[in-house]
Amino acid sequence: MECPNCKSTNVGKIGNNLYFCRDCNCEIKIKKCTAVVSMYDAEGCVTKRFKVCYNA
Ligand SMILES: [Zn+2]
Numbered sequence: 001m002e003c004p005n006c007k008s009t010n011v012g013k014i015g016n017n018l019y020f021c022r023d024c025n026c027e028i029k030i031k032k033c034t035a036v037v038s039m040y041d042a043e044g045c046v047t048k049r050f051k052v053c054y055n056a
Contacts (some may be wrong), residue, residue, distance in 0.1 A: 004028060004035050004052040030054060 001019060003011050008023040019028040029036040035054035041047045 001028075004054060005037050005039070 001011050002009055003021040003024060005026050006021065006024040008021055010022045011019050012022065014020045017030040021028065025040050027038045033054055035052050037050055037052060038046050039048040
């Protein structure tokens with residue numbers, strides 16, 4: 001899949017409907033046709049969270 005945030009394909013599956021982008025350190029949770037993207041800083045705190053439309 002493609003990262004909805006940075007468009008990188010360096011995305012790994014870490015769980016059920018859960019992905020992680022290694023390029024921008026964001027977690028992507030897929031819910032039907034919506035992707036919830038959570039951005040993390042170096043300490044592992046969520047700095048930003050947003051939803052995007054996602055077509056599998
Ligand atoms: Zn990314």
